[in-house]
Amino acid sequence: MDQKTYRVSVRLKPSVLDPQGKTVAHALHALGFDEVQDVRIGKLIDLKLAADLPDDEVRSRIESMCQRLLANPVIEDFHLLEH
Amino acid sequence: MDQKTYRVSVRLKPSVLDPQGKTVAHALHALGFDEVQDVRIGKLIDLKLAADLPDDEVRSRIESMCQRLLANPVIEDFHLLEH
Incomplete structure (x- = not known):
């Protein structure tokens, strides 16, 4: 079956520590990387889906x-990335 | 001080379970999402760096x-993402 990969980012909201x-x-x-001012770590989720649905429905x-x-909408934002 | 954000993806190599x-x-x-064939989860790291270095040096x-x-190069690939 044909398949397509979608990439989703899940990151803590800016107001969350x-x-x-x-x-x-x-x-x-x-380690000596003194230029670092802040680091925030999120998730990158690759979803391989069957490619038999129209793009609009896949997004929804x-x-x-x-x-x-995949996310906790109270504290996290998620985005479908284009690639 | 001026700063710039760089985004790095860290993902398991395709051959790693x-x-x-x-x-x-x-x-x-x-949950009924039968179209899902595979899922792989990686990290998305936002680095906020002091913007006083030339771009080439920042990359290196x-x-x-x-x-x-940030990564374990034995089992993970990393990429600096453009955005």
Whole structure:
């Protein structure tokens, strides 16, 4: 069956603290990368889907996947990336 | 001080199994998203850097950050994304 890959980014909202990112920023400083001012870490999700749905419907189903499982809409933003 | 944000993707190499992705794919099937054939999950790292270095040097320093800390080059690929 034909298939197509879609890429979704899931990142903490700008107002939400990111302790993982802070830890990585400290570690980069310790390694001498003094130019680092802030680090934020999100997820990059590659979805391989059967290519038998129209593009509009795929987008709305991916949004539903994000709302229901892939992201926590209270603290995270998600975007379908073009590529 | 002026600053600029760079975005780096860190993903498992295609030959490396992704149990987290498999689990998410199963969960999406359980929710009725039968079109999902495969899921792979990577990281998306936003680096906010002081903007006082030339772009070429920034790129080589980001590559060094990935090699030394942000990625495991044995099992992961990393890319500086344009945006």
